[in-house]
Amino acid sequence: MSLLNFIDPENNDKDKESSDKEKSNRLLFSEVTTLFEQLQTTRSTLEKEGMIAKFLQHKKNQIVNIDFLFFYQISAKDFVNLEFDKETGVSIAIFLQAVSRHMKIDIDEINLRYKGDWGKTIMKYFSKNTAKKKSESLTVSQIVHSILNLTSYSGSGSQKRKQNEIISILKNCTPFEAKYFTRLILGGSLKTGAKDKLIQRAFLSAFSDLNQYYKQIEYANKTRRLNFGQAIFWYLENHIDKITELIMKPGHPVSLMLAERGDVEVVTSAPHFMEYKYDGFRLQAHYDGKKVTLFSRGLENHTDNLADVAVAFRKSVKESCIVDGEILAYNKETGDVLPFQSIIRRKRKYDRNEVAKTMHTEYRIFDLLFYKGKDITSLPLIERRGILEEIVTPSSIIQFSEKYETQDPEEALALIYKAKKEGHEGGILKNAQSPYLIGVRDKSWTKIKPQTYDMDAVLIGGQYGTGKRANMISRVFVSFPVDNSEDYESLGVAIGSGMSEEIMIQLRQLLESEGVSECPFNVRIANNLALQVNTWIYPEKGPVLEIVADSFSWKTKENIPLNEKNIPKTSDNDRYDLTKVSLRFPRCKGIRESGKKANSVQEVSNMIRSQLETLNKI
Incomplete structure (x- = not known):
């Protein structure tokens, strides 16, 4: 049909x-x-x-x-x-x-x-x-x-x-x-407030006989992309048996399991694996016995973009399988872990060859969903991981994720900080006896990031949106007041995540009424960042924005994590040069109430110093 x-x-x-x-x-x-x-x-x-x-x-x-x-x-x-x-x-x-x-x-x-x-x-x-x-x-x-x-x-x-x-x-x-x-x-929301689960419940209410097939429909949706409406159509046409034919199969992307946020105390309930939480690109590798296909978490085919990974996986695997893992990138010269944005460049057709000269890519695999023609997600993690390590031979590109077994919260926390020091986000604690729950976010996988950094910054400029964000501000540029001075110093990063449409429209209207065409004389900002600003605003008139980030990093093309070797300090060596400091996963959570003061450059420098001290203790 x-x-x-x-x-x-x-x-x-x-x-x-x-x-x-x-x-x-x-x-x-x-x-x-x-x-x-x-x-x-x-x-x-x-x-x-x-x-x-x-x-x-x-x-x-x-x-x-x-x-x-x-x-x-x-x-x-x-x-x-x-x-x-x-x-x-x-x-x-x-x-x-x-x-x-x-x-x-x-x-x-x-x-x-x-x-x-x-x-x-x-x-x-x-x-x-x-x-x-x-x-x-x-x-x-x-x-x-x-x-x-x-x-x-x-x-x-x-x-x-x-x-x-x-x-x-x-x-x-x-x-x-x-x-x-x-x-x-x-492509925007219909704005009816009717989400997919609610609509599915309505279908099941309208066609009550269909309830007996719901688990099969849900499974087929997560393993073979079966649309709920097509299941209804088959039901009305008396072809409901077709659903049972849709089983997990290499070459068809699977909805991946996701982790919940939690606490290290979860390890006291049962033996857990502590695995590194990477700042990478989630990837599922499918091998049907003849060819390899690579899919993202969003179920998109990336086999051509990551052809070297596909070739390496084919050489490393012995049986037909579906494997879950994450793509990581490293600087070839320094060995430093590179952030997610670097991998995005690696996937772009026109950047691929240039990026490959300075970047080494690894596929860190950590779970097995399908093996020898069978869905094995119901097996406990410890068994799935054991089979995975038997059928895959590691190479320079294909590697197993770090895995430590523990039931001690202090040991788990120390391992998580170890991951953080090595340039990763934190850790994921996985119940060793847990099944792989397809397309579900579950507490049997607990993700832990050691710390986030909250700061209040002054708006100094904005970049106008395009497409769906036309007539909004899509990215903001922020600064902090220099202690005992009327000057301001900006971070070396623009922030485009976390803002609601209401805030983006509000900031656009503010910049249209108060904006100026040139950088204010009392603002110090990196030249490459200044070129991205469409409209400026004097910091004395700009609102204070609430900024949250997972950590600070050194402002380079790769946003290398800060360490003792690359600390960007000012000439007086008392504080850090914020124009050379970036943020990992920065979000703008909102506009602070009137009268709220921004953090000073010295206070932000203290946050950076705290991050370094924490990592040095490990």
């Missing part, structure tokens, strides 16, 4: 010429958007679940279309048919050009109305610029086909074709339909 027929069993070609009777049996997009609006204004999750279940019971003949709309933003890549494993390729610019052409208005005028939600922006424009008619012809299947068409357009003239496709839908949209169509196409 083709993907097109799977999504729309009745075949959308009939839509344009179907009889009035046939149209009356089609699911209208207006019916779905009405449900979305009701969900958005309902707080209770139980009420949401009941509303969806009732809707589904009345629309069984269109169940797969409904599933597509619900799941497209949440799990668009969960179809068994990987024909759909791609994005629509519609940028905000392309979409706005289509709106501009359709409504004959200037794009700049549309941008002025944007307040953080393109769906609402377009809806308001439709409300003011189009007749408020109720569409009786726009069906869900037309929306589905439009999205499928958008994924297929490429090459010369594709942007114009995408615009025409979008216009063909917009011309039949009511304002509410335009709002949700916009959200679907641009």
Whole structure:
């Protein structure tokens, strides 16, 4: 069955010429958007679940279309048919050009109305610029086909074709339909508050007989990317037995197990393995007896990007298997562990050869999910690890992760600090008798990072967002007041994580009203960082932001962890040169209340000194 027929069993070609009777049996997009609006204004999750279940019971003949709309933003890549494993390729610019052409208005005028939600922006424009008619012809299947068409357009003239496709839908949209169509196409949340688990419960409530197959469906989803809607479709077509055929198999990405945050005291309950928590790239390696395929935690295929790892794994493994591990990068000259960002460069096609000259890559493997044609995740970790060490021969690229068995909290903590000193994030404590829980975050794996650093910094500039973050601040630049001076010194890093849309919009508005075009005279900042700033603000006018980071690092291309050999101090040797100091995993948690003072350069230097002293004690 083709993907097109799977999504729309009745075949959308009939839509344009179907009889009035046939149209009356089609699911209208207006019916779905009405449900979305009701969900958005309902707080209770139980009420949401009941509303969806009732809707589904009345629309069984269109169940797969409904599933597509619900799941497209949440799990668009969960179809068994990987024909759909791609994005629509519609940028905000392309979409706005289509709106501009359709409504004959200037794009700049549309941008002025944007307040953080393109769906609402377009809806308001439709409300003011189009007749408020109720569409009786726009069906869900037309929306589905439009999205499928958008994924297929490429090459010369594709942007114009995408615009025409979008216009063909917009011309039949009511304002509410335009709002949700916009959200679907641009990849943002539908903002209904209905998450995937809630929707699944609604399906099970609407089709109670399906409950007996739920565990099989969930397993197939996590091991073979079975979409819940396809399971419903098979159920309605009396082909539910097809689910049992979807078992774990090399070449099909598996949802990986994840660790919970916790405390070292967990080791007192049972024997645990302490493994290093790496600042790397999670990777699952599949070998089917003939070829190796590499998938990321996000289930993306990276075999071509990491071809040397694939070749090395093929040489090291003896049996068909699926292995879980992490890619690490090291500086070839110094042997220092490099952060995650370096591995991202390693995956980029155009950076690959250049990066390979200075970077050594290792694949540290720590678990075995599949062996000799069988799913072995139910075996205890100690057995899985034992088999793994039997069937894999280590090499310069393929290595086993560090593993220490302990039931002593003090020993576990010392090992975690040892990992930290060697440049890693911390440790993961794993119950030696625990199964591998596919796609689950569980306390049988406990991750521990020794310390985080909280600091209050002054905003001195921002970088404007693009794409979905247009009209927001996507990254902030911060500084700290120099003691006994009116000067400020910036960190050697821009911070783009942790901010809510509300904060990003608020900071953009502040910089638009108070911003200046040049770096304030009393701010010291690294030249390469200054080039990234779109708008500056005098630190006296900038708000104090709450910044959190896992640790400090030396500002180089690789962000090497600080140590005694590379401490960047000022000429008076009393404090550190913050322009040469970066942060590992920095997050901006929010804007501090009015009157809150920022940490001084000396106070931040004390934090750096504390980190070094902690590592030197180990």
